[in-house]
Amino acid sequence: MDLDEILAKKPGDPLTELVKQDLERLSVDELHERVAILERELSRTKQNIQRAVNHRASANDIFKT
Template identity: 40%
Template structure:
């Protein structure tokens, strides 16, 4: 039996899981190359943000170190 919470989840689907399930067969070589470029750009963006978070954390740790 489905509950209302199952039908109207307040939690959106994980975009990475959705991306991984997409069928790549209909895409042309050009579309695949564009997809790879977009994913590489997203990886670079996430890495840069991760580095900024690490630097911020390190600065906070140094500030509050006893």
Template identity: 40%
Template sequence: MEADDSFPPRRGDLVADLRRQDLAPLSVAELEARIAALEGEIERTRSHMEQSERHRASAEALFKR
């Protein structure tokens, strides 16, 4: 079994899907809601990234002892 066989297949590029969506039919309120949702996802992603960086730093510190 290949190492990659243990992971589910990767879905399509979600950012590319977002870029392809037609914004013309959306109202201002819908566009504002979309922006709020995207900003929330940016914050969630940054938080996860920071947590990953802290975890890596902790692991590196542990193994450098």
């Protein structure tokens, strides 16, 4: 999926605003800090995905026929 397609669906969304930010104005230290924050958010998001997958798998096991 094209990034423009994703962003067009969510005007005002914080992620959309984040992606549109001008990185040229940031210092190297600020860019490193941004990367660290984004890596933590990526990890948190992946953990949430795994919880959802595990939850669904558990539900499917319960309701197997």
